[in-house]
Amino acid sequence: xxxxxxxxxxxxxxxxxxxxxxxxxxxxxxxxxxxxxxxxxxxxxxxxxxxxxxxxxxxxxxxxxxxxxxxxxxxxxxxxxxxxxxxxxxxxxxxxxxxxxxxxxxxxxxxxxxxxxxxxxxxxxxxxxxxxxxxxxxxxxxxxxxxxxxxxxxxxxxxxxxxxxxxxxxxxxxxxxxxxxxxxxxxxxxxxxxxxxxxxxxxxxxxxxxxxxxxxxxxxxxxxxxxxxxxxxxxxxxxxxxxxxxxxxxxxxxxxxxxxxxxxxxxxxxxxxxxxxxxxxxxxxxxxxxxxxxxxxxxxxxxxxxxxxxxxxxxxxxxxxxxxxxxxxxxxxxxxxxxxxxxxxxxxxxxxxxxxxxxxxxxxxxxxxxxxxxxxxxxxxxxx
Numbered sequence: 001x002x003x004x005x006x007x008x009x010x011x012x013x014x015x016x017x018x019x020x021x022x023x024x025x026x027x028x029x030x031x032x033x034x035x036x037x038x039x040x041x042x043x044x045x046x047x048x049x050x051x052x053x054x055x056x057x058x059x060x061x062x063x064x065x066x067x068x069x070x071x072x073x074x075x076x077x078x079x080x081x082x083x084x085x086x087x088x089x090x091x092x093x094x095x096x097x098x099x100x101x102x103x104x105x106x107x108x109x110x111x112x113x114x115x116x117x118x119x120x121x122x123x124x125x126x127x128x129x130x131x132x133x134x135x136x137x138x139x140x141x142x143x144x145x146x147x148x149x150x151x152x153x154x155x156x157x158x159x160x161x162x163x164x165x166x167x168x169x170x171x172x173x174x175x176x177x178x179x180x181x182x183x184x185x186x187x188x189x190x191x192x193x194x195x196x197x198x199x200x201x202x203x204x205x206x207x208x209x210x211x212x213x214x215x216x217x218x219x220x221x222x223x224x225x226x227x228x229x230x231x232x233x234x235x236x237x238x239x240x241x242x243x244x245x246x247x248x249x250x251x252x253x254x255x256x257x258x259x260x261x262x263x264x265x266x267x268x269x270x271x272x273x274x275x276x277x278x279x280x281x282x283x284x285x286x287x288x289x290x291x292x293x294x295x296x297x298x299x300x301x302x303x304x305x306x307x308x309x310x311x312x313x314x315x316x317x318x319x320x321x322x323x324x325x326x327x328x329x330x331x332x333x334x335x336x337x338x339x340x341x342x343x344x345x346x347x348x349x350x351x352x353x354x355x356x357x358x359x360x361x362x363x364x365x366x367x368x369x370x371x372x373x374x375x376x377x378x379x380x381x382x383x384x
Contacts, residue, residue, distance in 0.1 A: 002084055002258045006296070011303040012073060019058075020077045026053050027085040036088060039209045040167050044125070046092035051122025059097035060119050061104040063112040070097075070104060070244055072306040076251035080302075083255025084262075087359040090252050091210055094245070095164045098367075099126025101241035102172040102188050106229040111190055115170060127168035129159040129191075129215060130238055136161075137372040139174070139238055140183035144217060146175035151224050153177075153189065155217040158201070161366070165213025166200045169193050172228065173217075179232035186234030189226045197221060208358040239317075246320040246367050247305040250327035253363050254298050256356050257331035260338040261291045263352055267342055278341070287341060291334045298327035318380035325373035328363045335360050 002024075007017045030049055036042050050056050058078055062068035075097060082090040097104075100119045103111045118124035135141035144157030155175055162171070170192050177187040191198060197220030204212040229237055268279035268288065278284055305319035335356045339346035346353045364370050 002262055003295075006299050006303070009303065011307040016073050016077060019074055020081060023055065023078060023081045026055075027081055027089070031086045031089055034086070034088070036209070039088070040211050042088055043092050043164070043167060043211055046086075046089050047096065047122045047125055050089070050093055050096070051120065055093065056096055056120045056122060059093060060100050060116045061112070063116040070101075072244055072247055072309040073303065075245070075248045076302055076306045079248045080251040080255040080258070083252040083359075084259045087208065087256070087355065088210070090255065091163070094248060094252065095128070096126050097248070098128045098241065098245045099164060099168065099170075099172060101128065101245060102228050102237050103190060105240055105244070106188070106233070106237050107190070108225075108228075110225065111228065115190065118169070124169040125164055125167055127162055127164040127171045128241070129162050129165075129171040129173040131161045132158060133160050137368055139235060140186075142174055142176055142186055142234075144173070144175040146177050146187060146189065148177070148224075149221070152221050153224065153226065155189075155191070155197070155220040155222065158214060158216050160214040161204065162213055162215055163366075164211055165215060166203055167211050171198075171215070174234045174238055177231050177234070183235035184232055186238075187231050188228040188234045188237045189222060190228060191220070191222055191226060195220055195222060206362060208355075208362055210362075242367055243315055243317060243320060244309065246324050247302055247309070247316070249363055249367050250298065250302045250305075250320075250323040253324075253328040253331035253360060254295065254302055256360050256363075257291070257295050257298065257327075257334040260331075260335045260353065260356050261288075261295060264288065264291065264338045264341050284341065287337045291337055294330040294334050298323075298330055301326050317376055318384075321368070321373040321376040321380070324368065325370050325377070328360070329370055332360050332364060 007020055034042050058074045079090050079094055082093055096119050103115055119126050132142055146153045146155050170190055173189045173191045174186055176185055178185045197218050199216050200213050201216040202214040268284055269277055271278045301323040305316050305323040308319055309316045338353050339357055342353050345351050
């Protein structure tokens with residue numbers, strides 16, 4: 001049983017505590033029987049299950065409610081809980097939110113009406129198409145070209161490492177429209193997956209299997225109405241989406257770390273060494289103490305950032321970067337200790353600790369690599 005004492009912290013309201021309890025009970029009984037051998041089908045299955053459970057309602061704003069907002073604390077609690085149970089379930093939920101985030105925050109009434117209801121009901125899978133071969137964390141260096149042509153834009157170029165690539169029904173795509181050099185010349189668009197000229201150029205495989213792809217745009221014509229926000233707003237839109245969802249990456253890492261600690265506590269109580277429980281060794285006690293400390297410190301940073309955003313802070317770039325950097329890096333450390341304590345089982349293919357070890361590594365890269373988070377923190381600190 002994972003520690004839930006953090007729910008008593010003043011960052012949360014009663015509705016958050018109720019959400020966490022209900023989701024934990026649902027996840028304990030509703031995430032069985034998923035065939036992870038076929039990642040695409042598994043993600044589709046998970047999106048349906050999450051929709052049926054009502055959890056995807058938290059991933060977007062309510063398109064029927066003009067005052068609806070994303071609640072970052074709820075997003076973080078959901079990701080933390082799902083990550084404890086199943087990394088792919090966390091991925092499926094997260095991408096419904098991140099992939100439609102630009103529409104939730106900046107989309108027109110038509111965009112929201114067309115897509116958000118489908119995302120919330122599990123009838124459409126969303127994707128966030130930002131990264132390119134030459135521009136990962138350097139968003140201002142995006143080269144995908146979007147030229148105006150009458151009542152259309154024509155897209156030419158590539159995107160890569162796109163989560164849900166190959167199974168998404170639509171992509172929020174960031175491209176260069178050229179209003180100004182660098183970051184000021186980017187715009188955001190919603191592009192249906194079946195648009196002529198958009199193709200899946202390559203499926204990408206990683207140590208933790210997720211649906212990923214490289215996308216190619218070749219004279220891909222989309223209507224002017226596909227523009228999200230105004231021309232030249234793309235960088236602002238991308239950063240605003242990341243400002244919301246970067247904290248949730250940290251929450252997922254926290255969920256992985258909590259599961260690793262839970263499994264470790266069981267291991268050191270049940271496993272004997274030299275005629276006594278493994279926990280009797282002071283060295284093991286030291287490892288468990290370090291793991292617990294890293295988890296609580298991460299949780300404080302994660303839910304501080306989420307609370308600040310929900311409290312109306314216009315930007316939480318520094319706080320979200322701190323949360324993501326610390327939680328992902330230290331979750332890696334926690335899980336590595338769990339591997340060591342589990343011995344051979346910790347590296348046995350299919351063992352929960354081995355799965356966690358593979359899942360955590362990517363979180364230190366996507367939505368801004370750890371070193372990039374340090375740059376953000378340093379610049380924001382200097383600016384203050």
